[in-house]
Amino acid sequence: MFRREPPLFANRTEAGRLLARPVQALGLRDPVVYALPRGGVPVAVEVAAALGAPLDLVLVRKLGAPGQPELAIGAVAEGVGTEPVLNAEIVAATGASEAYIAAARDREMAEIARRRARYMSGRAAVDPKGRTAVVIDDGLATGATARAALHALRRRGAARIVLAVPVAAAEALAAMQGEADEMVCLVKTKLFSGIGAFYRDFHQLSDAEVIAALASPEPPAQGRRVPRPGGRTG
Template identity: 55%
Template sequence: MPFLNRVEAGRRLARALTEWRGEDPVILALPRGGVPVAAEIAAAFAAPLDLVLVRKLGVPRQPELAMGAVVDGAEPITVRNEDVIAGAQIAPADFEAVRARELVEIERRRRFYLGSRPPVRVEGRCAIVVDDGIATGATVRAALRAIRRRAPARLVLATPVAPRDVVADLSDEADAVVCLETPEPFWAVGAAYLDFDQVEDEAVIATLARFPPDEGSARSSAPQP
């Protein structure tokens, strides 16, 4: 049964995540699409909301095909999809050019979305990473590895929809994976929604404004590794 929209998907995910509600959770969204989903979980749990700034590395001239992903941090984490890189015959210089461009975009988004807002403290807490859906898993894998570096007590991945084999692969990166729908065959994330309109930058900022900075946050606006 398709989700009405991201809000409904987030509410259904919140119900599926109830067992972690009492574990001092922090909700970490992948923008932009993951933000309205994560906001419903954060509201249901009275938990802080923050972003994981990660970008897909698209194949040149075929940007929807992911050859990897890169995530923000003092030492940015890069995940490579070696099968795609080999199949598309991507030269190292071309890969690095795309990576550099996406790091610039990550920095733009960090300043635009977060400004001086301090990052939420993750260490010792239950970190729940949320996206509105997963296709190949490269972007989410990079996000999970970045959050793992921040030493959460537990790392949970939550998404409304993903391919079954990708969910199995990502179970190596998280302590738990909660996925509501694993359609076979899997066509696209948007196919699981009746309303899958693009989430605009302004909507991300407005959503974050509903959640005050976490009292346990580091008092710095610099990105954490």
Template identity: 55%
Template sequence: MSFQDRTDAGRRLAEALAGYGPRRPIVLALPRGGVPVAEEVARRLGAPLDVVLVRKIGVPSQPELAMGAVVDGPTPVVVQNREIMRRAGVSEAAFAHVREGEMAELLRRRRLYVGDRPRPVLDGRTVIVVDDGVATGATTSAALRAVRKQHPARLILAVPVAPADTLEELRQEADEIVCLENHRFFTAVGTYYADFDQVSDDEVVRILARSHDKEPPAGPQAAPD
């Protein structure tokens, strides 16, 4: 096992990212598993923590196989993997049906996790997107594309563990990738953790509440990166 739990992974990832503190970054977590990891990063960097809400769009007969992803936002970002759709025999109508279900879940999570809190302004800022690991990269890629549309000055993906080949594919989506461990022969993210229990909605809400309670009052902004 590489990491004891997500908190351990987050602390180790935070050390690798310590040099970004002076840039006043914004840390965005992919719920749910990425939130405890990102909390440690945000705490170490003294950065605000928020979420980027993304859902995998799975093949109807194999829900774990991603044929796309959808990201919440003022204009939701939808990514399709047409090769997977072709191989699985999934029509555009079937894709749309699954997509609508995932968009409903995104709306539920936004209401629960964020409520009426305004979205962070990413334009001109250094943004660090954090998850507890990457497998196929479908949801990660979609999240990075959605964040990129908000014009950050620099976009960084930070994860504890990922497959080497997936990281290479993601390099075209991020300006930089910080990954503590990459493996040529990759199994599943959870196999690299001693404790990989599912993160609950309640835990996500508590972490985000703690983070926003600690944010300093609004004041003069530093010059963009």
């Protein structure tokens, strides 16, 4: 269910409303929506509201290479016993040792715990065991963080996993085949110039914006109507 003519989303909220329609069409049983913060949160708020599903976070942190913190050797997601998802080629090329990776993992897991406490204000995490986990981000560039999130939810017992994004690089989607039980994407592109190119407003969200979005009222049990691509609700 891909559209090749890329629309220009006004912002993440509009992208979420449009993404909600094909996700609703899947007829998911007992879904839980998990946002990848920060950018995935406003998208996920709309999908959760449309599904009438609880909204939670799946927190992921990349592991930077030795001496090159911006170069990811992999990523780690929250959860007891969660192991890093590593890029073996980059690990080998950068000489990252097992000790280095273990220390980086511990450091990022501490940051994940700090962010959950800040964003969720003490609210308990939603258990995905036996349920359908719908993982939402504002776009998929390489898929590294999304892959770590999917692995973490699978370990936590999710019965089915759906990855849903407004826009993604075709190569990233191809690489994610088999990671999720189903993928939903509105825009698939080969000439990927960055997620932000598909949004009029793609500002970096602040912690305060994330907290405010997550503090919005719980969605109604039957979900809500979402706009058709032309802007009308249906």
